[in-house]
Amino acid sequence: MKYPFHTQSKPVVGEAARKLIEAIEAGQSVTNERALALAKRIADRRHQAQANAQSK
Numbered sequence: 001m002k003y004p005f006h007t008q009s010k011p012v013v014g015e016a017a018r019k020l021i022e023a024i025e026a027g028q029s030v031t032n033e034r035a036l037a038l039a040k041r042i043a044d045r046r047h048q049a050q051a052n053a054q055s056k
Contacts, residue, residue: 023030
């Protein structure tokens with residue numbers, strides 16, 4: 001994914017910062033619903049491609 005050069009990160013504050021700190025300390029990750037949905041679609045697509053390849 002390409003980003004324009006003028007993109008700057010914003011500080012994480014408030015509730016989001018608390019969740020991020022808790023996840024880091026627990027060795028977990030923080031994602032949003034769109035990211036999870038995308039990962040699920042990719043995994044489903046790969047699984048279907050493997051099933052199709054094995055059935056040939």
